[in-house]
Amino acid sequence: MAIKCGIFKTSYRSDMAMWQTKNSRFWMALFFIGLIVFPFFVSKYFLYMANIIAIGVIAAVGLNILTGFAGQISLGHGAFIGVGAYFAGYLTSQFNINFIPAFIAGGLVTAVVGMFFGLPSLRLKGFYLAIATMAAQFILAFVFIHLRSVTGGSQGMIVSPPEIAGFSFDSDFRYYFLSIGTAIVMTLAAKNLIRGKFGRAFMAIRDNYIAAKTMGVNIFLYKIIAFGISSFYAGIAGALWAHYIQIITPEHFTFSVSIEYLAIIIIGGLGSLLGTVFGTIFIMVLPEFLRFINGIVSLHYPMLVNMFDAIREGSFGLAIIGFLIFEPDGLAARWKTIKNYWKLWPYSY
């Protein structure tokens, strides 16, 4: 077998291709087949994990478009997810609207809300913008609690499982196909978006907004579009989440959820879709892993059981700090290093 020493492109088509080599196409195909086969062999618990990871990936991809590609910090992503969840839930539970239109409406309404709260980004940058989006988080959280006629306040809103053309997605197994399918479509859409005109404009704004402006990029328009797209993703994720867990309360969309999503894209890698997936898996699996370890260790040290919440929170914080100090480019960069190592193995020097 010949050892590959480089990737040579001979047409623009191959240069712009989403998966550039036969190898990566092969692995992607294998990965998709794996995703389809996976639910037939695992227990309900793993299906549940797969579902929340798929929904998390959608929301995190949205945040990464805004923060990783367009360079605008948002501390209000959790609340935007909530807008989508409540709106879609309200439509299906109160007006018996079909799932698909409600689901898309949830995304669109969230996009509008996101664009509204993105308006300050016209004049604000950096820390000031971060705080403005934090204000959005607290204002929306207030609305979730106090707009009782729509959201049900702190008692929550009950949503029935979605039904598409008479087929009800009422179990973890069935929902898996809905959530993973949406996640794949949304991630591929994002991949396509960022290699096109929008993505280039976003990255230009992120890297140097004055230079971007000089080059003729309409900064305000693209910032608002970035907020809109990001919130659309959040809304779609919210709508899926609402119909999956079937009872939504304001506690699902707090400031700490916003932080969790920021942690996901930091740990995964800013401006990397693959990293977003890794980051989501990492953050969603971390508490489960800790619970497992804690279960074993607490047989010998029973006092640990009471401290579990603190341990979980603490490790979450430590993960953020650790990644920022030791691997600022996230798991995506680590993945690249490992891949490059194996590519030329065993002559990797």
Next chain:
Amino acid sequence: MNYFIQLIVSGVVLGSIYALIALGFVLIYKATRVLNFAQGELLMAGAYIAFALTVQLHIPFWSAFFIAMLLCALLGLIIEILILKPLIGEPIISIVMITIGLSIVLKAIVEMIWGTETRVYPAIFSTQPITLGAISVSKSSLFSLGAAITLFIIFHLFFKFSSTGIAMRAVADDQQAAQSMGINIKKIFAISWMVAALVAGIGGILIGNMNGINVSLGMFGLKVFPAVILGGLDSVPGAIIGGITIGVLESLSGGYLDPLVGGGVKMVAPFAILLVILLIKPYGLFGTEEIEKV
């Protein structure tokens, strides 16, 4: 009318504590360009350290107070060395996230050691409120207000006359110029964090004296953001004015609007006003406008 004045007074007392915490934010931001999301948790750490010294180790209040201040400053120094130093020159998102990570870790540590229930300080002041006309103020509130004012005067003098204070202002103004004048910037960074942690610790002890302490004390840090932004991130007088304004606003909106909508306005009103102010004045009321070049 009496109700109104009462609300104003309690707002000013609360606002003076906000101003104190805001001062910590501004100190760090001015010198190091780091917005510290963990300021509220530093406050909580200070409150718990003082609690451990007075209640668990039975050290008399005033000596415990000074030991706690020392420990807070030490904590600030450790944080600066371990966590902030590796991040010099990183983008804003990294700095936001690392201080958020720090706040989560600090909270978890406090929770592991002291648990989640509310702890109460031994009463230092009599609970008998002082009445001035129709308004009554508790002694601990008055003490907080007094302490806050004293600290502001001390800080004002510190920045104006001490060589460290002047060096800190120089670093805030222009790091390169300051360095070329022979100022040790690393030392100034460390000092800023120590002083900020110390101020936060004092804030924590003051709040602990009024309301008792628990792990949600860190929320104060988030509530202070509107105050800092209102005044402008890098303005000391702005921190004071912003803090007191937000305190009064919170108290008024809590007093008049909460009964109408069923609570919660207190938390959200400062943020709503913050958004409006940012749209009109993007760098707050007294913040320096940043002029950027390619």
